[in-house]
Amino acid sequence: MSAGTTDPLGRATSMLGGSFTAEPHPCTHGTPVTAKPWVGAPGTVGTIAVIGSGKIGLPLALQFASHGWRVHAVDINQALVDIINSGVAPWGGEPNLPELLAEHVGSGRLRATIDGPAAVRDADVALVVVPVLVRDDGSIADKALVGATETLIAGAHDDLLVILETTVPIGTTRELVAKVAAKSGAKVFGCFSPERVLTGQTFRNLAAYPKLVGGTDAASLARATAFYESVLDAPIAQMQTLEAAEMAKLAETTYRDVNIALANEFARVADRHGIDLSEVIRAANSQPYSHIHEPGIGVGGHCIPVYPRMILSTDGDLDVIKTARAVNDGQVDRAVDAVAKQLGSLKGATVAVLGLTYREGVRELAHARGPLVADALRERGATVLGADPLLSADDVAALKMTPWDGSANAQVSAVVVATADAAYRTMDFATLFPGLKVLIDGRNACAGAKLPAGAKRIGFGRPNGVAAQ
Ligand SMILES: NC(=O)c1ccc[n+]([C@@H]2O[C@H](COP(=O)([O-])OP(=O)(O)OC[C@H]3O[C@@H](n4cnc5c(N)ncnc54)[C@H](O)[C@@H]3O)[C@@H](O)[C@H]2O)c1
Numbered sequence: 530m531s532a533g534t535t536d537p538l539g540r541a542t543s544m545l546g547g548s549f550t551a552e553p554h555p556c557t558h559g560t561p562v563t564a565k566p567w568v569g570a571p572g573t574v575g576t577i578a579v580i581g582s583g584k585i586g587l588p589l590a591l592q593f594a595s596h597g598w599r600v601h602a603v604d605i606n607q608a609l610v611d612i613i614n615s616g617v618a619p620w621g622g623e624p625n626l627p628e629l630l631a632e633h634v635g636s637g638r639l640r641a642t643i644d645g646p647a648a649v650r651d652a653d654v655a656l657v658v659v660p661v662l663v664r665d666d667g668s669i670a671d672k673a674l675v676g677a678t679e680t681l682i683a684g685a686h687d688d689l690l691v692i693l694e695t696t697v698p699i700g701t702t703r704e705l706v707a708k709v710a711a712k713s714g715a716k717v718f719g720c721f722s723p724e725r726v727l728t729g730q731t732f733r734n735l736a737a738y739p740k741l742v743g744g745t746d747a748a749s750l751a752r753a754t755a756f757y758e759s760v761l762d763a764p765i766a767q768m769q770t771l772e773a774a775e776m777a778k779l780a781e782t783t784y785r786d787v788n789i790a791l792a793n794e795f796a797r798v799a800d801r802h803g804i805d806l807s808e809v810i811r812a813a814n815s816q817p818y819s820h821i822h823e824p825g826i827g828v829g830g831h832c833i834p835v836y837p838r839m840i841l842s843t844d845g846d847l848d849v850i851k852t853a854r855a856v857n858d859g860q861v862d863r864a865v866d867a868v869a870k871q872l873g874s875l876k877g878a879t880v881a882v883l884g885l886t887y888r889e890g891v892r893e894l895a896h897a898r899g900p901l902v903a904d905a906l907r908e909r910g911a912t913v914l915g916a917d918p919l920l921s922a923d924d925v926a927a928l929k930m931t932p933w934d935g936s937a938n939a940q941v942s943a944v945v946v947a948t949a950d951a952a953y954r955t956m957d958f959a960t961l962f963p964g965l966k967v968l969i970d971g972r973n974a975c976a977g978a979k980l981p982a983g984a985k986r987i988g989f990g991r992p993n994g995v996a997a998q
Pocket residue numbers: 580581582583584585586603604605606609645658659660661672673674675676677680694695696697724725726727728832
């Protein structure tokens with residue numbers, strides 16, 4: 530497509546950020562009336578225990594407090610509980626969190642505690658948002674959920690609404706609620722409602738995305754709907770079954786993983802044929818039935834690479850999902866192969882890996898690509914320097930890399946950029962690494978970087994991309 534003054538595909542840019550823009554809904558809640566016990570009457574609020582006060586649980590707790598609920602923010606981490614109770618944000622990067630925390634700790638509406646059973650005993654609603662992961666062998670690592678279940682059992686009482694927001698394999702919530710009821714002897718309501726927000730945009734996403742709600746029975750669905758209507762400005766979508774709500778989260782995330790894998794395969798085709806895939810994507814996505822994602826060095830974080838494997842944990846015979854995982858994980862080796870090809874050999878080479886968290890701006894290392902690239906480079910004989918704007922030198926050393934302090938280094942002959950961090954997009958690599966021969970642009974984001982004469986920038990699905998090396 531020729532470069533013109535106007536771009537007819539301008540509205541059909543990357544689908545990776547979403548196929549449509551979901552605008553936040555304005556808050557239409559009036560001043561609520563406190564009810565004790567809270568039984569779901571419109572316009573009323575009660576007391577909630579949020580079990581797990583991490584990156585998602587704490588913003589949720591604040592969302593509930595700002596809609597009038599009294600909140601116990603429960604966590605097993607005493608240091609985190611102390612920080613929350615001091616009114617100071619435990620981490621940065623979440624707009625509005627510091628202000629809301631100061632306000633609601635200050636007013637006494639939110640209080641953190643490690644005494645989960647007491648919090649649940651005092652609450653009308655207990656909402657669980659602790660991590661569940663998948664081990665390398667495919668089994669489910671649910672230690673945190675088992676702990677949260679014990680807390681629920683110890684504090685459960687009749688009419689408690691138990692909500693699970695943690696992403697889980699299909700069937701988990703019904704089992705958990707039945708266990709709580711059987712072991713505590715209490716008649717509880719049960720609900721699953723997937724948390725669909727992205728850290729760093731939590732409050733905006735909460736106001737924008739329809740809230741999917743499934744209940745263990747009709748009464749539970751009604752009670753959970755009443756709860757979410759009292760705390761959210763977004764529409765509430767009642768699902769026919771609890772299991773459908775569980776599957777919706779697994780489906781939307783697996784959709785992304787599979788489509789990123791497809792984009793990564795398209796990138797290999799484009800690389801081999803000298804085609805710019807970004808133009809192909811914009812062209813293909815200019816009608817409503819194509820939503821091609823962006824290729825890159827792979828998928829990190831504790832969501833997208835994990836949830837397809839949660840589906841496989843209950844339904845192991847699914848080929849596309851399995852293959853997509855392997856394709857996305859294989860991008861690291863493609864990047865390292867491209868470095869090796871450009872340098873002739875990795876033995877004795879000095880390579881800098883920049884961008885070590887799973888994505889720019891989020892201090893999360895789960896399944897992050899950068900450290901995996903570093904491991905592969907080291908295994909093949911390279912000396913690896915590493916840096917990330919969100920990590921200290923000690924953090925980088927713990928990842929088995931020599932921390933790069935940002936000063937010029939003539940030894941470095943290759944750089945792999947594994948996140949789209951602003952720091953690297955326009956970096957002057959020519960001055961910093963005068964011996965540089967190749968920059969692997971893992972997120973196709975470094976078009977503005979300055980390279981020494983003769984050095985190559987190699988991306989994914991770009992003419993001169995990794996698969997063509
Ligand atoms: N982070 C995201 O972007 C995101 C987005 C959507 C959904 N989610 C869902 O939210 C879950 C939690 O994610 P997060 O980012 O908040 O994790 P996190 O690691 O930041 O926080 C989890 C918290 O739970 C606490 N915890 C563990 N076991 C506990 C127990 N038995 N009782 C009380 N607290 C306990 C931990 O100490 C930690 O503070 C994820 O597993 C996922 O299902 C996360």
